Amino acid sequence: MDLMEDGNLMDKVNVLIQRDMEYYKKNQSILQEKLCSGVVGGRLDFPPSSSFAAIKLVNWWEEEYLAAFRKGSGFMKPASDLILDDVAGGCGGIVKASNPEKFISAITKSSEQILTHLHVLTQEALDHADLSVLNGTIGAASLLKNCLWCYVSSKMNETDQLQTILKNYQEMCEALAERLLDLHCRLLSLYILQDAECLDWENEKPFFESERGSYILQMWWLYMKGTMDDLWETVPPKMAQRVFAGMLNETLTIFTVRYGQVIPSENRSKLYSVDISNLLLCIGQLLPSICNDSEELVGLFLNNQSKLLRDVHVKSQELFSFFILRTSPLDSLMKIFRKGIDNLHLSKNKSNSIIPWIIFALPNIFRQERIIKNISKIGDFDDNIAIALDLMVLNHQPQPNWSLLLKVICMRNCKIARIILEETLSGGEISLKKNLIKCNRFLCSEICTTSINFDYFEIISSITHIFLIIGNKFDLEEIFLPLIIKHANWSKCFDRREIWNQNRPPFFEALIENIQETLPPISKTVINAVQTGASMYQAMSIVLACFSQLWDCINMNIVLICNLFQENLPSDITPIGNSVLLQLLLSALYSDLLKIGEIENKKVKIKETTPVLSQHKNSLTSFDGFNNSSDAIALAVAEALCSIDEDNKHTEQIVEVLKQVSDELEENFISSDGCKRTESTQEVVEVLCSELLGDLNGKRSLKILLDFVRNNSDFFNFKLGILDVTSQAIYTKIYRSALLHTMFHIEYRPFDQLLSGLWKPDWNQLLTTPMGLTPERIWSNLSYRWEFKDSNFYNLPNNEAQIVSSLTSMLKQQN
Template sequence: MEVMEDGNLMDKVHILIQRDMEYYTNKQTILQETICPGVIGGRLDFPRSASFASVKLVLWWEEEYVAAYRKSSGFLQKTSTVNNGGSESAAGCGGVVKASDPVKFVSLISKSADQLLEHLHVLTQEALDHADLTVLTGTIGAAALLKNCLWFYIQSMSDTKGSHVDQLQTGYKKYHEMCEALAERLLDLHCRLLSLYILQDAECLDWENEKPFSESERGSYVIQMWWLYMQGTKDDLWNTVPPKMAQRVFSGMLNESLTILTVRYTQSTPTYERSKLLVVDISNLLLCIAQLLPAICDSAEELVGLSLNQKSKILRDVHTKCQQLLNCFILRGAPLDTLFKVFRNGIENVDLLKSRSNGPLPWIVFALPGIFKEPIKSITNMGQFSSEIAIALELVVLLAQPQPNWALLLKVLGMRNSKILKLILQMSLKMNTDDVQKIIPKTEPCGSFLCPSDGICKNVDISTTVLNSCHYYDLAMSASNVLLSIGNNIDFVDILLAPVTKQEYWSKCFERRHVWNQIRPPWYEAILNLISPLLPTISDIVINAVKTEASMYQAMSIILACFSQFWECTNPALTKIAFQIQDLLPAETVPLNHSAIIQILVSALYSTLLYKSESKKVTFKESTPTEDENTETTDETLNTDESIALAIAENLCSIDEDNKHTDQIDEFLQQVKDNQDNFDFESGGSARVEGTLQMTEVLVSNLLLTSYGKQSLKTLHHFIKSNNEWVFHELRLNTTEEECRPNKVKPTSKSLLHTMFHIGNKPFDELLVGLWQPHWFSLFQMPSGLSVESVWYQMSQRWEFRDINSSKLSTHDVQIITKLSSCFK
């Protein structure tokens, strides 16, 4: 779609809206642009895509911002264009820009925002009139993008006071209200479809019919179609609207439809022939909800009902309705003999009527038989669960989220002595049998709008059918990076060094002759990452010194001085892991200056200098200090940063030879030793991720501040999501006997046919076909806080109690019914 790029903003916006409306009229859809996956969601809940018109307007707004303030606002990432083909720097204060001022900027932004808002209202009405979800989600993305852009401008002008700032705030409020209103319309549309079409079936709902439904060979179509619609809609929401909005809409759908189903089944009075259908439907329904509920939860506590008072009303309502369905299932489905044995010793002695403790809700224990293999008693917090159950519950919630939840991922990796992290590390080290050189990722943009061009946004391919050595290398390095960021001395020894030292030739990388070797173990590369934030500064300092005629001897002295000067800025984990490795090195391994810490620092700096240099080889003479410490350093003039970096790197390999810098190295090592006790490194460790949510968020924020931390979390997230069956297998929670290995990954996406006839990996109607038999006595032993009246109401709706004179009842059954009735009456 062609639009005018020159001229006044308001004229361009008018033509842009006209072209966008023409496109919709002709195509009955709106042209959309993809948003970079690296910025989707987050605090501002960025959309996954936005209309072409909204994207173009954001670019034009940025041009006006640069014209008014002579700098970029920062909203557009560094590779985004703001001048229709020109770079951001060209459009910034260094380029030629049109004259403007903040007041004019705000006026133009406010007016153009109002114009596009009116256009979006028109498109929204068209979408609602035709029930067009594609157009509706497209307008949601456009509104969300513009809302976030306005919010960003307001924050950048926070120090400015005046009426012009209020104009932006008014525009932001309008777009925020529109986003919320569109989310409500989307929810209302789905709820109407559910209530009017999906949940209606005259044959299934004919409870008074004396003919069995489908010859009692299956459950009703309603639950199956509801399950399929909910699964499909969840996938659509996850892939179209902003993640947080998707969760809100889906939670509303689940709650509204569950209200209808709960009332329908708890108040039904089926005949003898239809009684089995009711029980089967409720069992299917509860199992389905247990699969859907994690998508609207933020933690395992919310999933099992341990923190309902701190969550939204919707989640409390869903848990309450599910518990009502379970009570109906127990009292309607239990055999008469079981009911008599439970109640014959007095109603007051039945646990079902006792007040519920603060443990997990009975219905979720019932609906997750793969995790809760035995009855759960005396549980009041997540810490009392076994490691396998606690991790599995958090993992179920993590896998159901519409976007990666980095804090929850770190919790899953680090909880219970980093059990999952240890599994991944051991497996990846074992499978990584080939030496692989670390590949420096190219920082190319993904091509989508708002891409930061740091390479992190691109998908990490850890979902192939057969994982190769590079995948295992990345996994091992990622797991090591995370452990070094959250662990303490005990974690380093038990989780990292224990499997590492079992490998043959593990200490080769600490041999002084291997400083130049770029083929390194992944765990060693992770250790080098601890010092990586300081290396660009150190390399620039020493290169600039050589360019100003410093000798190689002086360059080495400068490097050691930089290490000493910046040491307090390094990650304390580097000192701890280096000292631990120093104690484990075999006698035949001799690092530089007999020090593991020197070997690590020199290896890391060597790599940084090497990547700065060109591929051509520069010959040089070994430098020796003279009285004035001025020596010839190379055979050729070091006239480029690349050749200088290579010369310095080659000299680093012999920094400890001929006692040139022994005193300076010894002084630095003494400084390291003296400072090691300044950090409280023994407390907490990986166990901190199971503390407060705030602590976990701080830990994951520290990881996300580094490029290797971002990449590590993304790699581990993709691996766990693609290999979750292997993870559950290692937790010994799988129910299949099939061998499950990470290099035999099954596709995570299920076919439509599989989804229709399966709840997760289990088939529908397990109760009906006898594949699953509830332990009725255990169900009655779970305190649920029921009243006598509610128990009797459900029991009295059974066909046996309503038709006691039926010929289908034996004399024994009639006696049981009579005795139970007398107990409650």
């Protein structure tokens, strides 16, 4: 779309709106652009994409802000990156002249104009039931709302006008979310959930010869799955969750009323049973998308959850009661009623326990051999069930849930972390992929600026980083260390002859990354010293002296893990100064000096070959071809590090440094609960997650692990015993995304399992489930069975007629 970039803002906005409307009329769509994945969601709920017009307007607003305040707002990129040349415009590139009053006036008028334009597009979308256009207007309104929030939060003077406009955009976003929900619900109720043949419950003819369930349930499942994917890709994540939750709740209302009122004929009763079983299995797979953790998924502390989530659980529980009482065999019913009404398990109610329907709806997780008793908190589950539930919620979220990811990786003695390390260290059969180095999309964030090679090296390094930041001595000694040392050649990097080697194991590289920020001052100090005449002997003394000042800046877990490696070193490995910690520090400093040499002089190439140690003399002049430039000095000092303990010249200083760090460790190291903290309160997990997200290495590690866990969900489910066989996991991975597979399968299981015989309910177990049902509700459900209709009573076999008669008299008398 061609637009003028110079001139008055209002003139440009008028042209922008005109061109955007012309594009819509011509193509019946909105021109959109993707936003950086690193900013999608978050506290402000950024959209995955926005209209071209909104993005262009935000760019113009930023130019106006910079011209008015001579600094960036911080919305698009760090203020330090913005310079006045960015807003040069007009004749000869002269910087715009503006002031805060002009800025506020321009923003107010232009935002009102674009708001009116978005209202027009919204009405067009609603008139034509065009979801893509409606999603586009939502993305535009959300982006502009967030930009205005940033301006208001900058605490500039006279922001009342902007606050009014911001409120208008917030109200519009909420209204658009309501319209989107209403549109989806109308499409579902009017077109998806209506089928005369499926809903003809009194028909004496079996539906589809009793070979399948209702069409409408499969169409509903397919629509819900497709809509979920579409919402996750187009609408701000929190809004998408609210819309999807509303869709699920509204359709469950229809299903609960429908299946609660019908009295099927004898030949349609099997369809009734199959439909409800299919429906509950579908809800079990859709519910994690609107939950924040496993407690919400299984219905623990239901009174503390949101009203909408409570409604979904209550309606699902009601459908479950229909299934148990209206479709179970009569002889199974009679067995439980022989004990008397007062002794019925169905009438008992366990408060603050797992809601019964979810056990039925997630058969892969809650298998029949896994007896669920007295579950009042997630900690009461066995390890595999607890991890599988949180993993399921994590994989269904529309945006990264970093705290839940950290919990999944570290819970139950770091079981998932151990699985990842075992498989990656042994080169197991897990799926790998390459991530984008940088997306270069609008609002590209810091999390996208790091080159992420999604391979074994990065995964092991990321797990190591997690252990170093939040682990304790037990985690490092009992979980992390055994997995590392059981593999061959783990200790080679600790040999004194390997300092120069840049081909290091990933766990060793992760250790170096955690001390990398402390090294530049040391490198700069030693280079400056040599430039002013210090000898190499003096340079090495300076290095050791700097190390002695380092410990307040270093994570004590690094010292602890080095001590543990020291205790397990093979006899043929000798680190410099006989210290793993010193070997690590010198290796890290060697790499830092190497980088300085390569940056200062791109022509200097250091080959990965063993250095000639005999060249390391007391003066810099002994190195042929080097001069007094910083790049040459950096490379020379780096090579000198390889022989820092030769001839016992620095032995006493090395001993003193190591003694100091030992004292620091003993004095300052406080053991915590380590990774177990991730299973405590949500607030604790959030704090730990914030600590990881506070630096680039932590962000990078969590992003790599999130992509890895999501990409290998079937593999982890197999390891946890959720999938029966590897071939089933492979099959699901290949076909899960295929349309036909989604239509005929509820995740791992096919539709209509009751008819196909792949699944046979344990009615005795189901009928002894505590559900808090009163005798009135039990009779209300039984009376809707076809056997209890007066016209059918005399056609029943004698034994079934006796059962119906006994149950009728028993329950009617009780009521």
